[in-house]
Every structure is written in structure tokens, then in C-alpha cells.
Amino acid sequence: MADEPGRPRTAPARRRGAALEEAILRAAVEELTENGYPGLTMDRVARRAGTNKNAIYRRWPNRAALGIAAYRRMTVADARLPDTGExxxxxxxxxxxxxxxxxxxxxxxxxxxxxxxxxxxxxxxxxxxxxxxxxxxxxxxxxxxxxxxxxxxxxxxxxxxxxxxxxxxxxxxxxxxxxxxxxxxxxxxxxxxxxxxxxxxxxx
Known part of the structure; x- marks a missing residue:
């Protein structure tokens, strides 16, 4: 439905906290999957997550820290401890x-x-x-x-x-x-x- 004349448009909800962190991590995982670590940049992750670089730097101090967090998200369920008895x-x-x-x-x-x-x-x-x-x-x-x-x-x-x-x-x-x-x-x-x-x- 079109906006009523003179009525301000509703701005999209601003994500904060866990919701924003999840969006950033998801974007970083997608960047790693598509481009590997050499292609991972804060700019690309910010654009994909729909946020700005400052929001990323407040949570991860550099590209390496973000890459590690994204990699952990990708593999968190992969490691299993064997128990063969020997x-x-x-x-x-x-x-x-x-x-x-x-x-x-x-x-x-x-x-x-x-x-x-x-x-x-x-x-x-x-x-x-x-x-x-x-x-x-x-x-x-x-x-x-x-x-x-x-x-x-x-x-x-x-x-x-x-x-x-x-x-x-x-x-x-x-x-x-x-x-x-x-x-x-x-x-x-x-x-x-x-x-x-x-x-x-x-x-x-």
C-alpha cells in the first residue's frame, strides 16, 4: 500500500546486539565460502551484511579475528571425539x-x-x-x-x-x-x- 501524502515513511528496523552480530557472521561465512580468506575484506562483509565497517570493528578488531570467528561458525559441529578403546x-x-x-x-x-x-x-x-x-x-x-x-x-x-x-x-x-x-x-x-x-x- 502506498504511503499517505505527508506521512513519513517507516525506516527499516535497525539491528543491534545478537541480531547484527549474526548477520555479520553469516556474511563473513558466505564471503569465506565464495572467495576464501584472501578475498575476505571488511568492506565486502559490511556490504553483504547491510551494515558499516565500524559495526564490525567494534566486535572483531581485524580481518583475521573475523575470519577465525566465521570459520568456527562453519565447523563448530564437525569435530567429534573418537573412542575406539585403544x-x-x-x-x-x-x-x-x-x-x-x-x-x-x-x-x-x-x-x-x-x-x-x-x-x-x-x-x-x-x-x-x-x-x-x-x-x-x-x-x-x-x-x-x-x-x-x-x-x-x-x-x-x-x-x-x-x-x-x-x-x-x-x-x-x-x-x-x-x-x-x-x-x-x-x-x-x-x-x-x-x-x-x-x-x-x-x-x-
Whole structure:
């Protein structure tokens, strides 16, 4: 229905709080999906969300922080903790899940983020903890179960030790540029590196 003469038009409702944040995150996810992290800009996200850059900067201080938040939104339900009853089975299951993820379009986004955050250790650590290839908490949980079962000594419970396997997997993707890592390589990482390492972490 046309506006009555002389009557002011009703302005569209202004979004605030959670509604605006949701619109920004949704726009950032769409930008990441279409253009990857290299194509993610505050200007493009603001236009897509129907807001301005100041509204984004009030919530995320820079493009990297926004990219991490959007990536987390994309993958929040992806990570699942395996429980095969043995350390070897759990580690292989985590690696295979990470390999599937890194081989997917979402994995391309993750690699772009990791490359873009190489000079920011704090944000890089946040991204690794939020990624669905298994942050330190997941690996420590799996290793903690092995300790409880008596498979390895408690001294193995160290974040750098716990995440060695997935770090080696990331290395295959980042330095070798492979589209997917063969399963035989995952088995080799587990049997030749990971299990010998954690089993040797015992008191002198």
C-alpha cells in the first residue's frame, strides 16, 4: 500500500546486539565460502551484511579475528571425539577425520587462514584450537584415556606431545601442497612417530 501524502515513511528496523552480530557472521561465512580468506575484506562483509565497517570493528578488531570467528561458525559441529578403546585407534580416527576435513573446500579456507596468520601467534593458537582437525584439548583427552588404561605413562600428557600427529599431517598439506594425504602416511605417522614418542615419555 502506498504511503499517505505527508506521512513519513517507516525506516527499516535497525539491528543491534545478537541480531547484527549474526548477520555479520553469516556474511563473513558466505564471503569465506565464495572467495576464501584472501578475498575476505571488511568492506565486502559490511556490504553483504547491510551494515558499516565500524559495526564490525567494534566486535572483531581485524580481518583475521573475523575470519577465525566465521570459520568456527562453519565447523563448530564437525569435530567429534573418537573412542575406539585403544590409543592407536583413537589417533588414527582423529587423523582420518582431519585428513577428510583438510581435503574439503572448508580445508582450503583453513589453510588460507593458517597462512594469513603466520605472523600472529595468538590468533594462530586460537584458530588451531577451534579448527575441526582437533585442537590440543581433543588430543589431550584421547591421550588421557590412554593413561587411564595404562597404555602410556602420565608424563606423555603434554600439549606438544599430544598434538605431534596432527602437526605432521598439517605439514603434509602446507609444505607439500597435497590435495589429500594417503592413508598409508597416516598409519606411518601413528606407528613410526606418535606411538613410539608417547610410549617413551616415562620417568627416568
Amino acid at each position: 590409543l592407536r585407534g583413537d589417533v588414527l580416527a582423529l587423523l582420518r577425520g582431519a585428513n577428510r576435513h583438510w581435503s574439503s573446500p572448508t580445508g582450503d579456507i583453513l589453510r588460507g587462514l593458517l597462512s594469513g596468520l603466520g605472523d600472529d601467534p595468538e590468533l594462530l593458537a586460537q584458530l588451531r584450537e577451534q579448527s575441526s582437525d582437533g585442537g590440543a584439548a581433543m588430543w589431550l583427552t584421547v591421550l588421557g584415556r590412554a593413561v587411564a588404561r595404562g597404555e602410556v605413562a602420565p608424563e606423555a600428557l603434554h600439549p606438544r606431545v599430544a598434538t605431534v600427529a596432527v602437526v605432521l599431517l598439517r605439514n603434509e598439506f602446507i609444505t607439500r601442497g597435497v590435495p589429500s594425504v594417503p592413508d598409508a602416511v597416516l598409519v606411518e605417522i601413528v606407528d613410526e612417530v606418535y606411538l613410539p614418542l608417547v610410549r617413551r615419555r616415562s620417568p627416568p
